[in-house]
Amino acid sequence: MTNTKGRVLYLATVYTHLAAFHLPFMQLLHGKGYEVHAAASSDQGRKKEVEAIGVRCWEIPFSRSPYSLKNWRAFRELGRLLEYYRFDLIHVHTPVASFLGRYLARATGQRPVLYTAHGFHFYQGASLRNWLLYYPAERLAARWTDGLIVMNREDYDSAIKMGFRPGENLFYVHGVGVDVDKFNSIVSSRSLRDKLGLKADDIVITCIAELIPRKNHLFLLKAWSRLTKKICSAHLLLVGDGVLRQALECWVNGKSVSRVHFLGFRRDIPQLVQEANIVVLVSRHEGLPRSLMEAMAAGKPVVASNVRGNRDLVDHGRTGFLVELGDVEGLAGYLELLARDENLRLALGRAGREKIGDYSLDKVLAEMDAVYSRYLPS
Structure with missing residues (x-):
């Protein structure tokens, strides 16, 4: 640890989470002279992205x-890692890693410990099982938590309770930040539309979300099957x-739902957002979704x-x-309204771009820097 101010450990269940959301904050601390470590499970090969910025990574x-x-x-x-290394700050994320990490930090006498809740798994409308499992766990782990960071108002109120x-x-911080300039400055190249054989005036509605139950794609597809009967473009x-x-593709094929394109995992998200007319996200629950922030930064209306x-x-x-969960007719109606009204799309997009300024990466970095400064040795 020669010539460093101290050691910081980032802890999450999977490296995908750290690579997707926390690289700028690791770079912030690395630039301030701290030796940054990360511990998580390698699930999709994104550990290399974390290592590439000079972070020492551990496989847990x-x-x-x-x-x-x-x-x-x-x-x-x-436990062995925390017995071998002493950290000046441990920043934990995601439910499983954050619970075990906070317990072991206290057991090995390490603190301070910061916990970012990216959306408590107990929330308004959550299942009884979630409340019985996650709420008592968070109440217990609160005593091992020196600082809690939240990014939405419901979690903020729950934390006070x-x-x-x-x-x-x-x-309270404004999420993980979005590079507003990057999403605001890209000029549509129409390359994606050309590859998909779309016309210049076709309406593109884009959903950027992992294909998992929480993201609720079947709700969207049911609404889409109605919309295709009204708008053929x-x-x-x-x-x-x-x-x-595979299950969603089978549903689309079985119901003969037209004009659905499964694009898979992509790294050209700014370009995809820019080529969209409307962005939609109908998750069952969220912490603070970056896909919506990116859409708003690009000036796109969202449903x-x-x-x-x-x-x-x-x-x-x-x-x-905003549409209520399960309201298929309402969801189809809002999508149809936006698809038919370009002026409305432009007006909502401008308002969204204005609002998302508070969630810019620069502002969130400043917010996190202020939090870190309270807990790191000066």
Whole structure:
């Protein structure tokens, strides 16, 4: 640790999470002279992206499922890491890793520990099982948490009820940040439309989300099957991969739903967003979805489910529309309204771009820098 101010450990269940959301914050601390470490499970090869910015990475075989026996092995290996290294700050993320990490940090006498809740798994509308499992776990782990960072108002209120104190050990930040300039400056090249054989005036509705149950794609597809009967120039782009891809493709083929394009995992998200006319996200629950922030930064109108996180971003009727879960007719109606009215799309897009300035990466970096400064040695 020669010539460094100290050691910081980032902990998450999988490296995909760290690579997708936390590289700028690791770079922030690395640039300030801290030796940055990361510990997670390699799930999709994104560990190399974290290593590429100078972070020392450790393989800890977490499972996302709290019921998996793999987490016992992860518990032992993380314990050995914390016994060998002393960290000046441990920043934990994601439910399984954050619970085990906070317990082991306290057991090995390491602190301070920061926890970013990217969306508590207990929330308004969550299942009884979620409340019985995650709420008591978070109440217990609160005593091992020196600082809690939240990114939506519902979680902020829940944290206060758990005993966290605003400004002392509870901090609200505007998500993980979005590079507003990157999404605002790209000029559509029409390359994607050309590859898909779309016309210049076709309406492109894009959903960027992992194909997993939480993202609720079947709800979207049911609404889409109605919309295709009314607007023959609209195309639905599903960007992302996941365990439900085959089942969703079978549903589309079985119902003969037209103009649905499964694009899989992509790295050209700014270009895809710029070529869209409308962006949609109908998750069952969210923390603070970056796909909506990116769409708003690009000046696109959004349609989203009326759930925590989404409603922090979307002002109904001003920057987009919120629809209740299960309201297939309502979802199809909002998509049709936007598809038919270009002026409305432009107006909502402008308002969304204005609002998302508060969620820019520069501002979030400043917010996080202020939080880190409270806990790191000066």
